[in-house]
Amino acid sequence: MADISFEALTRWYGDSPQHRVLDGISGHIRAGEFVVVVGRSGSGKSTLLNLLGGLDLPSRGTVRIDGADLATLSDRALTGLRRARMGFVFQAYNLIPTLSVGDNLRLPLSLNGIAERDQVSEWLARVGLEGREAAWPDELSGGEQQRVAIARALIHEPEFILADEPTGNLDLDNAERVIALLDGLCRESGRTLIMVTHAREVVGLADQLLTIREGRLVEADEDVAPGAAASADAPEPDAPEPSGDNTSADSADAQTDSTPTRPGGGVTHPAMMRKGSSS
Secondary structure (H helix, E strand, O other), X not given: OOXXXXXXXXXXXXXXXXXXEEEEEEXXXXXXXXXXXXXXOOOXXXXXXXXXOOOEOOOEEEEEEOOEEHHHOOHHHHHHHHHHHEEEEOOOOOOOOOOOHHHHHHHHHHHOOOOOOOHHHHHHHHOXXXXXXXXXXXXXXXXXXXXXXXXXXXOOOOOEEEEEOOOOOOOHHHHHHHHHHXXXXXXXXXXXXXXXXXXXXXXXXOOEEEEEEOOEEEEOOOOOXXXXXXXXXXXXXXXXXXXXXXXXXXXXXXXXXXXXXXXXXXXOOOOOOOOOOOO
16 A cells, blocks of 8 residues: 655646646645545645546646656556556546446456456445446436446555545435445555545544645644634636546546546547447
């Protein structure tokens, strides 16, 4: 298990470096920690998560895993790191619409060369979706799609779990189930969990609470009240969340062959055809 460190991390978009989403932030995340990132909407939380996961690259500064600066890795090496060692949960689900629920979960297993046993049915049961393996994503509710996305992010047992508002579209019962699942996985197997959230009840579970204000990251002390962390000032707008149409984050980039968005550029994800017909 490895630590993640980031130093002088800065991100701006376009040709306006004076308008920074993140402005020179530094920090250290130890292996096995549950880290919660809070701040007002548009404060840069998702941008930070994308940089830590290698889905985006900084305009300035470094993100290091195992001592390696992610910006110096080749596209092949960075894709391999994301695919094998990271699991991503996005606000927009990013399920592949042309694959069934079961095939969405099989994708990270296949790409990582992991033999399929009963993982698909086991993980669907763990997120409360028993028997939905043959369903198509568009046949599910938003909350059900999010639970499938969470199962897909975890099924290959990644070292790092990066979750952007994973319970934002879930009812209370399912939100509690998902938080307990993520927290339990972190505690029991020593995996690192980095979660962006507005849910104050999650803050009490965190080993490290980070607050973003005006593009700057502040490591909160243990005695900081959750409400205080959530009252960050409204800073520069976040970068658009990676979409399934033209970025590496589509359908959990860690399980695809696409590359991260380099500053000033983008990539196109290959189209995928639905296999067979819906039954």
